Amino acid sequence: MYDxxxxxxxxxxxGTLVAAIATSGSEKMRLKVGRFFRRAAPxxxxxxxxxxxxxxxQLTSLSPEAQALAATAWVQLIAHYLDEHRDAMSEVDELAVPDLPVSNVWNQHNTGTGTFIGGDVHGGVTFNYGGASDGGR
Structure with a gap:
């Protein structure tokens, strides 16, 4: 029995891991779980x-029972691992912290003369797709 x-x-x-798998997907969470369980036997x-x-x-059914079963299985797996590797206790929070979304940034700068409406055009635009908001700038 564990303490x-x-x-x-x-x-x-x-519980947090099950929620993260449901929202972030299994591919992304498999990497996090792999990093966490790196000390474990193969x-x-x-x-x-x-x-x-x-x-x-299990989570494709979206039933509370499926989530409870999944969480119970993870409790046993994580508890067994932490019992063997107490130094991993400080890293367990990494399973709970969501990864920040990756941001793709494109910059476009326009200059030129010619047939622009209103004369010469100078300026640019930046697209920050998938990243954090910068406060409306």
């Missing part, structure tokens, strides 16, 4: 990767 602190951490991480690493796929499959 209360370990179970509390594992339970919190499992069979435990494979089990964690398979658990990501299993969780994603």
């Amino acid at each position: 209360a602190e370990l179970m509390a951490v594992a339970t919190g991480a499992a 069979d435990q690493q494979r089990a964690a990767a398979q658990a990501v796929d299993d969780t994603a499959a």
Whole structure:
């Protein structure tokens, strides 16, 4: 049996991980889970990767029961891992922190003379697709 602190951490991480798999997708979360379980034996690493796929499959039903089953499986997997690798306790928060969206930025600058409406045109535009808002600028 695991101690209360370990179970509390594992339970919190499992619930957050299930929610992250539901919102971010299994591909993205498989990378995070792989980084977290890097100290584990190869069979435990494979089990964690398979658990990501299993969780994603369970969540297609969107039922609360499926989410509860997935979270229970993750609690056991995370608790077992943390029991063997106590130094990973400080890293469990990384499973809960969402990755910031990747931003694609394009800059276009226009200058020239000729047949522009209103004369010469000078200026540019920046597209920040998928990134954080910069306050309306």
